[in-house]
Amino acid sequence: xxxxxxxxxxxxxxxxxxxxxxxxxxxxxxxxxxxxxxxxxxxxxxxxxxxxxxxxxxxxxxxxx
Numbered sequence: 001x002x003x004x005x006x007x008x009x010x011x012x013x014x015x016x017x018x019x020x021x022x023x024x025x026x027x028x029x030x031x032x033x034x035x036x037x038x039x040x041x042x043x044x045x046x047x048x049x050x051x052x053x054x055x056x057x058x059x060x061x062x063x064x065x
Contacts, residue, residue: 018065019056
């Protein structure tokens with residue numbers, strides 16, 4: 001089977017919503033910071049992440065993101 005035939009059968013590529021992409025980035029960054037050996041405020045990081053996600057989701061619902 002050629003590469004083009006495989007692409008046609010796989011269907012459209014799904015692009016993640018901005019909130020999904022941001023959440024994935026934040027989770028990866030959280031793990032990186034936690035495992036870096038350097039001190040960081042996990043609670044403040046999570047709080048900032050949640051506040052930002054709420055705003056992004058609100059913008060998505062309003063059609064701006």
